[in-house]
Amino acid sequence: MVKHSNTGIVIQMQDYSIHDGDGVRTTIFLAGCHLRCQWCANPESWTLKKKLVLYKHKCTGCMKCTFVCPEKRIPCKMERPNDNCNSCGECVNACTQKALDFACLEKDVDELVKKIERDALFFRYTGGGVTFSGGEPLLQHGFIRALLDRFEGLGVNSWVETCGYFDFETVQDLLPKFSHIFLDIKHMDSRKHKAFTGCGNELILQNAKKIYATGVSMTIRIPIIAEVNLDENNLVKTAVFMKENLPSANIELLPYHELGKAKYISLGMEDKFVKFTTPTEKQINHAYQIFQNHGIEKVEYR
DSSP states (O other), X not given: OOOOOSEEEEEEEEEEESSSSSSXXXXXXXXXXXXXXXXXXXXXXXXXXXXXXXXXXXXXXXXXXXXXXXXXOOGGGOSSTTTTOOOOOHHHHHOTTOOEEESOEEEEHHHHHHHHHHHHHHHHHHTOEEEEESSOGGXXXXXXXXXXXXXHHTTOEEEXXXXXXXXXXXXXXXXXXXXXXXXXXXXXXXXXXHHHHSSOSHHHHHHHHHHHHHTOOEEEEEEEOHHHHOSHHHHHHHHHHHHHHOTTOEEEEEEOOOTTHHHHHHTTOGGGOOOOOOOOHHHHHHHHHHHHHTTOOOEEEO
16 A cells, blocks of 8 residues: 555645635645546546646637647547547647646645645634545545645644545545545435445445544535435435434535536536536525434534
8 A cells, every 4th residue: 555655636726715624725636536426516536637628718729739739639629628638738838828738737745835835824824724625535645645744744734525435444544634524425325326426325424434433523515406315305314324423523515506517618528517406595494404403503504
């Protein structure tokens, strides 16, 4: 098992995050995820492979990308810009309009640490820190280990957002290093969970209980999607699971949104985008009340 890795595949480092933990935070989005959630807002995170992104509104049709492509492709004219792409980056470098880019890049520990050192002042004054997100960030556990060792030396606290689909033994030693853990519970019925995400929920629920047993502060995040998990039976089962297994964990209800749609288009993955219905305030309040009625007091939604 790789304990430490000096490099990782990073999608983005988002400054001034206020929804991913206490204070002002820097959220580090890491690539890689076993799930294929139909409502995913970060489809570029599904694999560790560099994915070419085409921003059609920036393209002037100069065709410089075609002249340099070793595969003789026409990236700026392709509906699926990653077809037959070897990720060499020649077209990205040639595009003067920045219409082509990679969705994720390999970064090293020193590069990220320098960025966090510059952000540390905001952390100190707001109680913020770093939050790892994805994708499933714990799949790049070696990279996170190396970063946490450096962040601890800077006095920076670290949180993590996880879908829960990972091998617990591989990251067991890593979990206590986090100040807080967000974990998603999407559906209590494993067959429906698999239908909407590509994987069953058994491993996720097992890991939720194992993480809770470590004593690390924990919030369960539940995406609220009318067509997926808003039926009363599922909400009640979720509340019962929480009460019996994670009694002191927080709950955060996250209403569905379509903010990721543009990413599917720019990645040439529009056929993978599934439109769901944004829940009404009445539906969210009903879900909130079910958890309250089951004695779960620490419930929030935004």
